[in-house]
Amino acid sequence: MQIDQNKLKMLQNGVVLDHIPNDNLMKILHILAWEKNDHPMMVGANLKSDKCGIKGMIKIDRYELSDEQKNSIALFAKGATYNIIRDGEVVHKEILIPHEAVACGLLCPNKRCVSRGYRSLFMPYLYDEQVHVVCHYCDLRFGLDEFKEFAL
Numbered sequence: 005m006q007i008d009q010n011k012l013k014m015l016q017n018g019v020v021l022d023h024i025p026n027d028n029l030m031k032i033l034h035i036l037a038w039e040k041n042d043h044p045m046m047v048g049a050n051l052k053s054d055k056c057g058i059k060g061m062i063k064i065d066r067y068e069l070s071d072e073q074k075n076s077i078a079l080f081a082k083g084a085t086y087n088i089i090r091d092g093e094v095v096h097k098e099i100l101i102p103h104e105a106v107a108c109g110l111l112c113p114n115k116r117c118v119s120r121g122y123r124s125l126f127m128p129y130l131y132d133e134q135v136h137v138v139c140h141y142c143d144l145r146f147g148l149d150e151f152k153e154f155a156l
Protein backbone atom coordinates (compact mmCIF):
# COMPACT_ATOMS: atom_id res chain seq x y z
CA MET A 5 0.00 0.00 0.00
CA GLN A 6 1.42 3.35 -0.99
CA ILE A 7 0.01 6.78 -0.52
CA ASP A 8 1.16 10.26 -1.18
CA GLN A 9 3.10 11.73 1.76
CA ASN A 10 1.02 14.88 1.73
CA LYS A 11 -2.08 12.77 2.11
CA LEU A 12 -0.63 11.30 5.29
CA LYS A 13 0.16 14.77 6.58
CA MET A 14 -3.50 15.67 6.16
CA LEU A 15 -4.75 12.29 7.34
CA GLN A 16 -8.34 11.60 6.22
CA ASN A 17 -8.88 8.19 7.79
CA GLY A 18 -6.66 6.65 10.40
CA VAL A 19 -5.17 7.32 13.78
CA VAL A 20 -2.91 9.91 15.34
CA LEU A 21 -0.93 9.25 18.50
CA ASP A 22 0.27 12.56 19.84
CA HIS A 23 2.27 13.72 22.87
CA ILE A 24 4.22 10.47 22.99
CA PRO A 25 7.26 10.71 25.26
CA ASN A 26 10.10 11.06 22.78
CA ASP A 27 12.24 8.45 24.58
CA ASN A 28 9.58 5.76 24.22
CA LEU A 29 8.84 6.27 20.54
CA MET A 30 10.75 3.18 19.41
CA LYS A 31 9.01 0.97 21.96
CA ILE A 32 5.65 2.13 20.66
CA LEU A 33 6.70 1.42 17.09
CA HIS A 34 7.55 -2.10 18.23
CA ILE A 35 4.12 -2.48 19.83
CA LEU A 36 2.63 -1.41 16.51
CA ALA A 37 4.81 -4.07 14.86
CA TRP A 38 5.83 -1.42 12.38
CA GLU A 39 8.02 -3.78 10.36
CA LYS A 40 5.06 -6.03 9.60
CA ASN A 41 2.37 -3.39 9.56
CA ASP A 42 1.94 -2.36 5.94
CA HIS A 43 -0.20 0.70 6.63
CA PRO A 44 1.61 3.91 5.74
CA MET A 45 2.94 5.55 8.89
CA MET A 46 4.44 8.91 9.53
CA VAL A 47 6.64 9.17 12.60
CA GLY A 48 7.70 12.46 14.12
CA ALA A 49 10.43 12.66 16.73
CA ASN A 50 11.96 15.55 18.67
CA LEU A 51 8.88 17.68 18.08
CA LYS A 52 8.26 20.70 20.25
CA SER A 53 5.38 20.36 22.67
CA ASP A 54 3.86 22.93 24.99
CA LYS A 55 2.61 20.08 27.16
CA CYS A 56 5.64 17.84 27.59
CA GLY A 57 8.75 19.58 26.23
CA ILE A 58 9.77 17.28 23.43
CA LYS A 59 7.38 14.77 22.00
CA GLY A 60 6.90 12.10 19.41
CA MET A 61 3.92 11.64 17.11
CA ILE A 62 2.73 8.77 14.96
CA LYS A 63 0.13 8.91 12.19
CA ILE A 64 -1.15 5.74 10.59
CA ASP A 65 -3.31 5.66 7.51
CA ARG A 66 -6.51 3.59 7.52
CA TYR A 67 -5.84 1.97 10.82
CA GLU A 68 -7.32 1.58 14.26
CA LEU A 69 -5.57 0.31 17.37
CA SER A 70 -6.73 -2.91 18.98
CA ASP A 71 -7.52 -2.64 22.70
CA GLU A 72 -4.35 -4.62 23.38
CA GLN A 73 -2.22 -2.24 21.39
CA LYS A 74 -3.88 0.74 23.01
CA ASN A 75 -3.32 -0.58 26.53
CA SER A 76 0.28 -1.50 25.79
CA ILE A 77 0.99 1.90 24.27
CA ALA A 78 -0.62 3.54 27.30
CA LEU A 79 2.10 2.01 29.46
CA PHE A 80 4.82 3.83 27.56
CA ALA A 81 2.83 6.93 26.73
CA LYS A 82 0.84 7.87 29.78
CA GLY A 83 -1.05 11.05 28.95
CA ALA A 84 -0.56 10.76 25.20
CA THR A 85 -3.59 11.43 23.03
CA TYR A 86 -5.12 8.87 20.73
CA ASN A 87 -7.24 10.32 17.95
CA ILE A 88 -9.32 8.47 15.41
CA ILE A 89 -9.88 10.38 12.18
CA ARG A 90 -12.74 9.66 9.80
CA ASP A 91 -13.28 11.69 6.63
CA GLY A 92 -10.87 14.30 7.93
CA GLU A 93 -12.69 14.79 11.24
CA VAL A 94 -11.59 13.71 14.71
CA VAL A 95 -14.33 11.28 15.73
CA HIS A 96 -12.66 9.98 18.87
CA LYS A 97 -10.13 11.56 21.18
CA GLU A 98 -8.78 9.83 24.23
CA ILE A 99 -6.02 10.40 26.73
CA LEU A 100 -4.13 7.18 27.29
CA ILE A 101 -3.98 5.96 30.87
CA PRO A 102 -2.40 2.65 31.80
CA HIS A 103 -5.00 0.75 33.77
CA GLU A 104 -5.59 -2.62 32.19
CA ALA A 105 -3.59 -5.79 32.02
CA VAL A 106 -1.36 -5.76 28.98
CA ALA A 107 -0.35 -8.70 26.85
CA CYS A 108 0.68 -7.13 23.60
CA GLY A 109 4.16 -7.62 22.27
CA LEU A 110 6.20 -7.39 25.46
CA LEU A 111 8.45 -10.14 26.77
CA CYS A 112 8.89 -10.49 30.53
CA PRO A 113 12.33 -9.18 31.51
CA ASN A 114 12.70 -12.18 33.84
CA LYS A 115 14.53 -14.64 31.59
CA ARG A 116 13.22 -17.58 33.60
CA CYS A 117 9.59 -16.50 33.48
CA VAL A 118 7.33 -19.22 32.08
CA SER A 119 5.38 -16.61 30.08
CA ARG A 120 8.34 -16.03 27.74
CA GLY A 121 7.49 -19.26 25.95
CA TYR A 122 4.07 -18.08 24.88
CA ARG A 123 2.55 -14.90 26.20
CA SER A 124 3.25 -12.50 29.03
CA LEU A 125 0.60 -10.54 30.84
CA PHE A 126 1.36 -7.45 32.88
CA MET A 127 -0.66 -5.38 35.25
CA PRO A 128 0.32 -1.70 35.42
CA TYR A 129 0.52 0.31 38.63
CA LEU A 130 1.80 3.74 39.51
CA TYR A 131 4.71 4.17 41.87
CA ASP A 132 6.16 7.64 42.50
CA GLU A 133 4.16 8.91 39.49
CA GLN A 134 6.00 6.38 37.31
CA VAL A 135 4.35 3.46 35.56
CA HIS A 136 5.55 0.06 36.70
CA VAL A 137 4.14 -3.37 35.96
CA VAL A 138 3.82 -6.68 37.72
CA CYS A 139 4.06 -9.88 35.68
CA HIS A 140 1.00 -12.07 36.04
CA TYR A 141 3.11 -15.24 35.79
CA CYS A 142 6.31 -14.70 37.79
CA ASP A 143 4.86 -12.00 40.04
CA LEU A 144 7.98 -9.85 39.69
CA ARG A 145 7.76 -6.09 39.40
CA PHE A 146 9.47 -4.10 36.68
CA GLY A 147 10.05 -0.52 35.68
CA LEU A 148 9.33 0.21 32.04
CA ASP A 149 12.99 0.76 31.21
CA GLU A 150 13.59 -2.92 31.99
CA PHE A 151 11.65 -3.96 28.88
CA LYS A 152 14.19 -4.53 26.15
CA GLU A 153 12.63 -7.36 24.16
CA PHE A 154 9.46 -7.55 22.15
CA ALA A 155 7.54 -10.58 21.00
CA LEU A 156 6.47 -10.00 17.43
Ligand SMILES: [Zn+2]
Pocket residue numbers: 112113114117118119124139140141142143144
Ligand atom coordinates in the same frame (compact mmCIF):
# COMPACT_ATOMS: atom_id res chain seq x y z
ZN1 LIG B 1 7.27 -12.82 34.28
